Amino acid sequence: xxxxxxxxxxxxxxxxxxxxxxxxxxxxxxxxxxxxxxxxxxxxxxxxxxxxxxxxxxxxxxxxxxxxxxxxxxxxxxxxxxxxxxxxxxxxxxxxxxxxxxxxxxxxxxxxxxxxxxxxxxxxxxxxxxxxxxxxxxxxxxxxx
Amino acid sequence: xxxxxxxxxxxxxxxxxxxxxxxxxxxxxxxxxxxxxxxxxxxxxxxxxxxxxxxxxxxxxxxxxxxxxxxxxxxxxxxxxxxxxxxxxxxxxxxxxxxxxxxxxxxxxxxxxxxxxxxxxxxxxxxxxxxxxxxxxxxxxxxxxxxxxxxxxxxxxxxxxxxxxxxxxxxxxxxxxxxxxxxxxxxxxxxxxxxxxxxxxxxxxxxxxxxxxxxxxxxxxxxxxxxxxxxxxxxxxxxxxxxxxxxxx
Numbered sequence: 374x375x376x377x378x379x380x381x382x383x384x385x386x387x388x389x390x391x392x393x394x395x396x397x398x399x400x401x402x403x404x405x406x407x408x409x410x411x412x413x414x415x416x417x418x419x420x421x422x423x424x425x426x427x428x429x430x431x432x433x434x435x436x437x438x439x440x441x442x443x444x445x446x447x448x449x450x451x452x453x454x455x456x457x458x459x460x461x462x463x464x465x466x467x468x469x470x471x472x473x474x475x476x477x478x479x480x481x482x483x484x485x486x487x488x489x490x491x492x493x494x495x496x497x498x499x500x501x502x503x504x505x506x507x508x509x510x511x512x513x514x515x516x517x518x
Numbered sequence: 519x520x521x522x523x524x525x526x527x528x529x530x531x532x533x534x535x536x537x538x539x540x541x542x543x544x545x546x547x548x549x550x551x552x553x554x555x556x557x558x559x560x561x562x563x564x565x566x567x568x569x570x571x572x573x574x575x576x577x578x579x580x581x582x583x584x585x586x587x588x589x590x591x592x593x594x595x596x597x598x599x600x601x602x603x604x605x606x607x608x609x610x611x612x613x614x615x616x617x618x619x620x621x622x623x624x625x626x627x628x629x630x631x632x633x634x635x636x637x638x639x640x641x642x643x644x645x646x647x648x649x650x651x652x653x654x655x656x657x658x659x660x661x662x663x664x665x666x667x668x669x670x671x672x673x674x675x676x677x678x679x680x681x682x683x684x685x686x687x688x689x690x691x692x693x694x695x696x697x698x699x700x701x702x703x704x705x706x707x708x709x710x711x712x713x714x715x716x717x718x719x720x721x722x723x724x725x726x727x728x729x730x731x732x733x734x735x736x737x738x739x740x741x742x743x744x745x746x747x748x749x750x751x752x753x754x755x756x757x758x759x760x761x762x763x764x765x766x767x
Contacts, residue, residue, distance in 0.1 A: 380597045394689075408703045500561045
């Protein structure tokens with residue numbers, strides 16, 4: 374075997390080892406590196422009341438309520454499986470809306486309401502012109518084809 | 519492949535190619551940027567803010583593509599001892615780092631009006647920041663060994679440590695790519711996949727232009743930097759010869 378081939382095999386073996394270690398590390402981090410927890414995880418007991426955490430989900434349709442003080446809102450965060458009520462006092466980002474994603478910093482209260490200190494808006498991976506955004510989804514598919 | 523180990527042959531191609539890459543890249547970039555900023559409509563949800571994607575996406579692509587090329591160069595040097603590999607890796611490092619920084623900066627500027635934050639430690643942002651630090655480490659490693667013996671290492675080759683570092687750092691590239699799939703993240707999932715694009719065609723085409731334009735510019739810059747390293751090596755070699763001659767007399 375030529376030294377060149379030895380080096381090639383050594384490099385491939387080493388690379389495979391390092392890549393394998395990377396994948397193992399990444400999968401071990403699966404839960405730890407998650408940026409937020411979903412309502413289903415919280416409902417499944419993955420959150421202790423009072424512990425600082427982030428809750429991420431969709432704002433349920435028709436769920437945003439403004440309380441009498443004028444600066445506090447209440448809404449329901451959902452992931453389709455479970456729903457968690459959220460309360461927040463302050464200014465939300467422009468993209469915060471019903472049927473859109475959001476991430477809230479805060480903690481679960483003992484009464485099952487998530488008290489948020491801060492709200493971030495999440496947007497999805499779709500980009501399109503404004504007139505198409507108002508079309509029903511099936512028409513979008515038809516025009517895109 | 520070893521035909522281009524001879525710098526004269528490499529230069530015969532690189533020299534005329536450089537202005538073409540730079541000129542065509544700049545032209546595509548200007549047309550793409552104009553179309554992206556002026557011609558196409560804003561996004562249905564984010565409005566004008568989404569136009570920054572015409573810079574953000576090519577920057578991310580070149581930051582990650584740059585390190586992939588760096589790792590390939592490291593492998594080629596380790597296995598085949600090709601003399602151009604180290605020169606290419608040195609030439610790629612700084613522009614790659616620059617585009618990674620540009621990606622982080624445009625992402626931050628984009629994040630404030632849409633998400634409501636300049637920076638969050640989510641998987642995508644953190645792994646991209648790690649890439650920036652990897653580049654900085656590589657630049658520091660190769661700057662250090664360029665000072666050995668008062669000049670470039672023989673023919674601009676990388677030290678073995680730097681070549682291995684380039685290979686090991688490549689582990690981060692698939693992690694960046696998959697970070698929004700593996701972990702819950704603030705950053706949205708991939709828009710352009712093998713299955714198609716969730717960026718509507720009306721907004722997508724300027725991205726193709728800026729992507730190609732930035733890539734050609736990147737290629738032109740890398741060729742310029744490779745030519746400079748080769749020229750430096752030749753000057754150093756000539757000075758050494760002169761010094762040896764003086765001693766001989």
